[in-house]
Each structure stands twice: as C-alpha cells, then as structure tokens.
Amino acid sequence: MNLASNLSGSTAISSVSIHHLPHESKFVLKPNIRGLAKRMIYRLINYQILDGFSDAEVYCIIDNTLELLKPAPAFIHMPAPVIIFGDTHGQFADLIRIIKRVDAPPKSRFLFLGDYCDRGRKSIEILILLFCYKLLYPKDVQILRGNHECSKMNRLYGFYEECRRTRGTQLWRKFQAVFNEMPLCCLVENRIITMHGGISPDIKGMETLYKLKKPKTHAECDTGVALDLMWSDPAAGADSCCSWQFNKMRNASWMFGTETVKEFCRLLNIDMIVRAHEMEIVHL
Numbered sequence: 001m002n003l004a005s006n007l008s009g010s011t012a013i014s015s016v017s018i019h020h021l022p023h024e025s026k027f028v029l030k031p032n033i034r035g036l037a038k039r040m041i042y043r044l045i046n047y048q049i050l051d052g053f054s055d056a057e058v059y060c061i062i063d064n065t066l067e068l069l070k071p072a073p074a075f076i077h078m079p080a081p082v083i084i085f086g087d088t089h090g091q092f093a094d095l096i097r098i099i100k101r102v103d104a105p106p107k108s109r110f111l112f113l114g115d116y117c118d119r120g121r122k123s124i125e126i127l128i129l130l131f132c133y134k135l136l137y138p139k140d141v142q143i144l145r146g147n148h149e150c151s152k153m154n155r156l157y158g159f160y161e162e163c164r165r166t167r168g169t170q171l172w173r174k175f176q177a178v179f180n181e182m183p184l185c186c187l188v189e190n191r192i193i194t195m196h197g198g199i200s201p202d203i204k205g206m207e208t209l210y211k212l213k214k215p216k217t218h219a220e221c222d223t224g225v226a227l228d229l230m231w232s233d234p235a236a237g238a239d240s241c242c243s244w245q246f247n248k249m250r251n252a253s254w255m256f257g258t259e260t261v262k263e264f265c266r267l268l269n270i271d272m273i274v275r276a277h278e279m280e281i282v283h284l
C-alpha cells in the first residue's frame, strides 16, 4: 500500500473558487441512512467486519453512493489540506491503521486514488467504509477510479470471488455500477493534479480534462485520456530520459519521462503530479 501523504497548505491559491461541486451541496441523505452509515463506520473501524449488517443495508449504502456520484464530472477539484491515499487493494487492516493515525473527516479531507479492490482479502470492507465516509461528508471525501475498478480486471484478480464467497455475485454487479461513476482526476488547490495511473499525451491543457467524460464501457475504459489516467506509469532508470513510450509492462497506455512531467506541469500551470498504481512493499 502506498502510504498517505499529508499536504498541509499550498503556495499559490487561486482567487477563483473552483472547488464547489453543486451536486454535493444539494445531496440530502435521509436520516436513517445517515445513521446506518455512522454505525457501519463504527463497526468497520473498531471491529473491521461488516457482519451483522444485512445485504439490504449494504446495498442501500451502495445505491446511495451511486446516486451521489452520478452527477459528478470526470475531473473534480478539492481544496488543500488533504490526505491522499494510494492503492489500498483490499488491505483493510492497513487502511484502518493509517486512518487511526490521522484525523478522519469531517476534521480532515480524504482523497483516494483508486484500486480499492482485488489482491487483498477485504475489498468489500474498504469500499463500504469509503462509501460511508463519502455519503456523510461528500465534500471532504473524493474517491477516484483506478484500473481495477473495471469488471474486466476485478472479475479476475480476486474481488469477484470475494463477493461470491461472502454475499453473492449481485453485490459484485452493484459495485460495478458505482465504479462507472467514479471521477478519474482531481486537481488539489489548483496546484497538484492527481489520478490513479498517470498523465496522457492526449491532454493538451486543462480544457481536455474539463471535457473528459466518465468511461462507462470496456471500450471507453480502453481508449484515450481515460485509459491513460488509469494505466500510465512514469518511466524508471535509463528510460526516464525518453518522452512517451509504449508501456510494455502493462501492455497498454504509456510510460513518460522526467522532462515530460516537467513539460506537463508547465502546460497545466501546476506544481506536481501525485499518482498511485505501483504498489510498494513498505514496513511501517
């Protein structure tokens, strides 16, 4: 799991407020669902299980998250300071350990960079915890889409089996609908651009990102800017001096070099790119 990085403050703040996402201000959560989300967070943080909650209650959280995310654009904004999380991949105990070390929303903001499911054993718990936070604090929690939030991937790498084993395949299908509505890219305080994978040669300026549509089919996930935001990687070692090169490791998308990153930051007038997608073994 990539360790979260805490961005406290930023050097340049735009006078124009672009952080306001109207649908999130308008979203009203019914009191009974608010209560359910709070009870689930309590159970998940303290006991790390969802046992005792019915399938109907789990579906209720998923359905409400779907409705909240539907109006969200593919490119969103968030103010600093924000705590950014990389790949969680079903490693629920690690996520809880990090959350316990920091202030949770509404005392802080959380930005997740995708790949919640597959590999680890507790993807359902991770997703439901994130959805509960999102429902209770929609402006303080943003959940981007990773390349594993695609049925083609999570059918094969563990999530489907986890759903089938625990609550049934209908649960797996319900999650796919939410994945299709997750944004792909988030600009933090106008200075830091974040995504799961990386940048794209097809991003010609901020307007490319404003025009971006959320991919809803395999074909839409597998092309253009959407594919690159979820799949590309920075080049390492000797390759880092090259600009754009085919990403042989993934057999999809691109790898980009150091100069390309600098050019991209100049083009978009940002300070840095924060991304996930490459798991690292860290001993905390």
Ligand SMILES: [Mn+2]
Residues within 6 Å of the ligand: 115, 146, 147, 148, 196, 276, 277, 278
């Ligand atoms: Mn990934």
